[in-house]
Amino acid sequence: MSAAASVAGAAVIxxxxxxxxxxxxxxMSPGDLAxxxxxxxxxxxxxxSVESGLVTLGVLILLCTPLAWMLARGRLPFPRVWEAxxxxxxxxxxxxxGLLLVFMVGPYTWVGGVLDWLHQSATNTFLALxxxxxxxxxxxxxxxxxxxFASVDTRLEEQAGLLGDPPRRxxxxxxxxxxxxxxxxxxxxxxxxxxxxxxxVVIIAYHPFGIPLQIYTTLQETGLxxxxxxxxxxxxxxxxxxxxxxxxxxxxxxxxxx
Amino acid sequence: MxxxxxxxxxxxxxxxxxxxxxDGERVALFGPSGAGKTTVLEMIAGLVTPRRxxxxxxxxxxxxxxxxxxxxxxxxxxxxxxxxxxGLFPHLSVRANLLYARxxxxxxxxxxxxxxLGIDGLLPAMPAQLSGGQRHRVALGRLLLAHxxxxxxxxxxxxxxxxxxxxLTALVSHLCAERGVPSVLVTHQLTDAQAFASRLAVISEGxxxxxxxxxxxxxxxxxxxxxxxxxxxxxxxxxxGLVAGVHPDRVVPGADPGRGLVVSGDIVAARPxxxxxxxxxxxxxxxxxxxxxxRPAGERVSVTLLDAPCFGPDGALRDVTHSRSSNPA
Numbered sequence: 001m002s003a004a005a006s007v008a009g010a011a012v013i014x015x016x017x018x019x020x021x022x023x024x025x026x027x028m029s030p031g032d033l034a035x036x037x038x039x040x041x042x043x044x045x046x047x048x049s050v051e052s053g054l055v056t057l058g059v060l061i062l063l064c065t066p067l068a069w070m071l072a073r074g075r076l077p078f079p080r081v082w083e084a085x086x087x088x089x090x091x092x093x094x095x096x097x098g099l100l101l102v103f104m105v106g107p108y109t110w111v112g113g114v115l116d117w118l119h120q121s122a123t124n125t126f127l128a129l130x131x132x133x134x135x136x137x138x139x140x141x142x143x144x145x146x147x148x149f150a151s152v153d154t155r156l157e158e159q160a161g162l163l164g165d166p167p168r169r170x171x172x173x174x175x176x177x178x179x180x181x182x183x184x185x186x187x188x189x190x191x192x193x194x195x196x197x198x199x200x201v202v203i204i205a206y207h208p209f210g211i212p213l214q215i216y217t218t219l220q221e222t223g224l225x226x227x228x229x230x231x232x233x234x235x236x237x238x239x240x241x242x243x244x245x246x247x248x249x250x251x252x253x254x255x256x257x258x
Numbered sequence: 259m260x261x262x263x264x265x266x267x268x269x270x271x272x273x274x275x276x277x278x279x280x281d282g283e284r285v286a287l288f289g290p291s292g293a294g295k296t297t298v299l300e301m302i303a304g305l306v307t308p309r310r311x312x313x314x315x316x317x318x319x320x321x322x323x324x325x326x327x328x329x330x331x332x333x334x335x336x337x338x339x340x341x342x343x344x345g346l347f348p349h350l351s352v353r354a355n356l357l358y359a360r361x362x363x364x365x366x367x368x369x370x371x372x373x374x375l376g377i378d379g380l381l382p383a384m385p386a387q388l389s390g391g392q393r394h395r396v397a398l399g400r401l402l403l404a405h406x407x408x409x410x411x412x413x414x415x416x417x418x419x420x421x422x423x424x425x426l427t428a429l430v431s432h433l434c435a436e437r438g439v440p441s442v443l444v445t446h447q448l449t450d451a452q453a454f455a456s457r458l459a460v461i462s463e464g465x466x467x468x469x470x471x472x473x474x475x476x477x478x479x480x481x482x483x484x485x486x487x488x489x490x491x492x493x494x495x496x497x498x499g500l501v502a503g504v505h506p507d508r509v510v511p512g513a514d515p516g517r518g519l520v521v522s523g524d525i526v527a528a529r530p531x532x533x534x535x536x537x538x539x540x541x542x543x544x545x546x547x548x549x550x551x552x553r554p555a556g557e558r559v560s561v562t563l564l565d566a567p568c569f570g571p572d573g574a575l576r577d578v579t580h581s582r583s584s585n586p587a
Contacts, residue, residue: 153345155341155343155345156345156347158305158332158345159339159345159347160347160358161331161332161333162303162332162333162335162337162338162339163333163338163358163359163400163401163404164333164334164336164359164360164361164404165333165360166331166333167333170333174347177349178347178348178349252349255349255384256348256349256384256386257384257386257387258383258384258386258387
């Protein structure tokens with residue numbers, strides 16, 4: 001009896017959490033979706049979001065993975081200071097990040113000056129969109145990737161070294177495969193954050209439109225119903241990577257258990 | 259040939275060890291927990307840097323603190339280390355684990371070693387599917403297939419039951435001798451050390467306090483300190499300011515002065531031990547523990563210590579022949 005009650009309770013919470021998704025699907029018809037996406041330029045926000053999201057992921061992998069590894073292996077002095085900085089970035093409201101980014105990389109700053117000299121700008125450009133998405137998603141990726149690397153037993157790395165592998169090969173053959181499920185999940189979370197970034201984006205990169213801004217402007221200009229197809233597109237674009245990462249992690253874990 | 263003469267500071271004491279192991283020789287570094295045994299192995303493996311020292315393997319300098327300083331990284335040392343945690347790579351199958359080292363050969367050698375280790379049916383399995391003993395066998399096979407020039411074993415079977423430990427110790431001892439590589443076992447279990455080694459080195463607080471054949475070290479401990487480490491559970495007066503060490507297994511019940519020193523005392527406590535009984539005996543100011551074939555009858559007991567080593571007031575071994583009795587009570 002109590003087991004059945006627990007399952008029922010869990011199911012109620014699950015349905016409540018999934019409520020927005022269920023609402024979105026039940027409120028939409030294929031016709032709404034088709035009419036929202038068949039006009040000229042209708043797919044541009046989607047393309048912008050996917051492109052900026054992919055570039056953001058590339059930046060995170062290249063710059064934040066080594067940082068996460070160094071944090072996990074205690075290779076940085078004063079580790080608490082580094083962690084506090086990451087938490088600070090995580091806890092900063094996105095709107096505030098956008099506001100501060102204007103004062104950091106805007107046209108009247110020295111960074112803006114350098115970018116201007118390079119015929120670039122960090123406001124209302126694709127670059128600005130990527131910068132905003134990186135700031136909104138990086139802390140999630142770094143913290144997740146740090147935990148993924150920290151979960152790899154250093155004694156295994158040590159053993160691989162004693163069996164003749166230099167550190168780079170140990171990283172490739174032991175550290176990376178063992179941390180991969182956690183890294184994939186962190187990357188998936190970062191992707192969802194990047195593709196759905198709005199707070200910082202609305203201030204520093206109002207143009208070009210990604211999907212979140214398309215939803216916002218459609219909502220402002222033509223009402224709730226017109227924004228729903230874009231909400232569904234955002235969901236469809238944002239979800240597959242996390243889902244794939246989750247399924248792949250689960251399969252990797254099952255394979256390890258044999 | 260492996261030789262190490264190293265010194266490193268630890269929080270409580272300085273580890274100073276000089277060890278030389280010939281090809282095919284098996285040395286056991288025996289001592290209590292925290293004596294610095296593992297530190298010595300880690301210095302040889304290149305995981306800990308000595309403050310001062312020279313480590314050579316087959317004429318190759320692995321570590322030298324004297325100018326020009328040499329510190330060969332662990333992955334170039336060709337030294338295998340097997341710890342209590344077998345450290346199998348969980349994402350690789352048993353076969354992939356065995357063949358992990360780039361120098362590892364597959365084919366006939368893999369098949370023959372797997373059969374020798376009794377893991378030939380487990381090659382496609384994942385490490386998580388193996389029992390504790392099987393994991394240790396795979397880890398040992400991986401080390402042997404890597405063709406290391408020296409094998410270091412850091413209490414590898416400490417977490418296993420006694421029977422399995424005995425089997426694996428005998429197996430590893432046999433394989434090390436067969437391969438002809440110098441090997442060092444670190445353990446705080448005297449029986450493991452004796453089963454494995456052709457030479458025993460006793461270490462205490464970072465210093466090697468005695469080295470020799472395993473039976474010689476146990477029967478003729480160089481000092482009271484070593485005697486205590488190798489299982490002597492008490493010392494009784496033996497005249498002329500000397501004390502005799504009492505090893506529980508080197509005691510026969512009854513007074514037989516022709517066979518050794520006779521000691522009489524009061525039984526303080528007795529308990530079953532293995533197939534016999536163990537008794538704590540107080541003889542005057544001295545106390546010792548001995549094993550008896552059956553439950554002791556009465557409150558007093560007389561026992562004869564067989565070939566008991568004697569120690570002087572300085573704690574050093576003295577050459578004395580016993581045929582008298584020690585009855586301080």
